[in-house]
Amino acid sequence: MSYVPMPPSVPMPVANQPKNGPGTAGFVLGLIGLIFAFIPIIGIVAWPLTILGLIFGIVGTLRANRGQASNKGLAITAVVLSAIGLVICVLWTAAFGKAVNDAANGMPAAALTSSVAAPDHVQTTSPNLNDAAASAAATAPVEPPAPTTSEAPKFPPQVEQARASAQNYLSFTAFSRNGLIRQLSSSAGDGFPKDVATQAVDSLSVDWNAQAVKSAENYLSFTSFSCSGLKQQLSSSAGDGFTKAQAAYGAGQTAACK
Known part of the structure; x- marks a missing residue:
């Protein structure tokens, strides 16, 4: 009986793992x-x-x-x-x-207006005055005292709250005017009415050029930008919302545009 050699087994090809x-x-x-x-x-x-x-x-x-x-x-x-x-x-x-909580808890109560009562007029007559002079003095008009200035707040309470919230935001990071109004009025932000947020922001004394410089420096602190790219990021509606002039000024003060 002759021995017939078996052909060597061919290994099965290993299938490549699919991509993740x-x-x-x-x-x-x-x-x-x-x-x-x-x-x-x-x-x-x-x-x-x-x-x-x-x-x-x-x-x-x-x-x-x-x-x-x-x-x-x-x-x-x-x-x-x-x-x-x-x-x-x-x-x-x-x-x-x-x-936001600190702003809401730190709002002072509205000052109460105080009414100033006119003092009672006391008319004294000298024994030496005759009756006509005494009568004229008694009927002379009495000028009321000048009213004192009231310490009531300049703005409605809701605007005052929006002002305080806006100041807290500005102390935390940089904002443009449009960006700050959007943050105060958006449902994801504070939820103030648009007109209240606008009045609050416009009542503040903010150097928007300085805010643009601060925002530009914040961007460059964690990533790199070209000069034109930084200006576009600062001025676009999807970015910070600065005006073209403010964005150009802010970017121009950084190393990206020098």
Whole structure:
């Protein structure tokens, strides 16, 4: 009986692991959310981005652990970026909430107006005056005393509250006129009526050029901009909302335009 050699077994090709789609999506969302979290006013957009990035990053990590996808490191990075962005969003919200509460609790009560009563007129006559002189003196008109200035507030109570809130915001970060009105009147901000927010902001003495410089320096402290890009960020409605002249002045005082 002859021995027939068996052909060597051919190893089955190993299928490539599919790409980690959730991990990639989580990384992109987490990175964008982290950048937006540093920007005032539009930082509220970072909330859904970081939450979605965190969810996708966790899903991508679990898939990579089960061998169903590759790029485990990218998914873990997505979780880290999204978590950092979410923490920054929480800190911003807590800081703004504290500023608004301090403004509401620190408002003084409205001063009560005091009425000034005219003193009773006492007419004394000299025994040496005749009857005609005494009668003329008695019927002479008495001028009322000059009224004292009232200490009542210049603005309605709601405007006073909006003014205090606006001053707290300006002490915390930089705002343009339009950006501050939007923050005071938006449902995501203080929720004041638009006319109340406008009157409150316009009643303050604010150097908007200085605010533009401060905002430009804030941007450059965490990322880089070209001169034209910085001006556009400062003046666009999606950015700070400064006027073109204010944006040009603010950017011109920074290293980006020198």
